[in-house]
Amino acid sequence: MPNDFSTDDLNQNRSGETLDSMADDPEDEPTQRYTLDIPRSLHRWLKQQAIIEEERSMKDITIEALQDYRRKHD
Numbered sequence: 001m002p003n004d005f006s007t008d009d010l011n012q013n014r015s016g017e018t019l020d021s022m023a024d025d026p027e028d029e030p031t032q033r034y035t036l037d038i039p040r041s042l043h044r045w046l047k048q049q050a051i052i053e054e055e056r057s058m059k060d061i062t063i064e065a066l067q068d069y070r071r072k073h074d
Contacts, residue, residue, distance in 0.1 A: 038046075050058045 046058050046061060050056055050061050054061070
């Protein structure tokens, strides 16, 4: 079944903002909720790493990891 999405649809978020118009600094742009299922062992490791080892949030570590991934693939 073919999808009905155009390139413009995939390049735009729910608020109508396009990828090109989004700020490079995540602090300056609105957030978007993203929910995913990860293995329990990875979740436990991330939680321990964040709270005990680094004293920062799981969210911060996840965003940093995604930003590193993005830099490698841009």
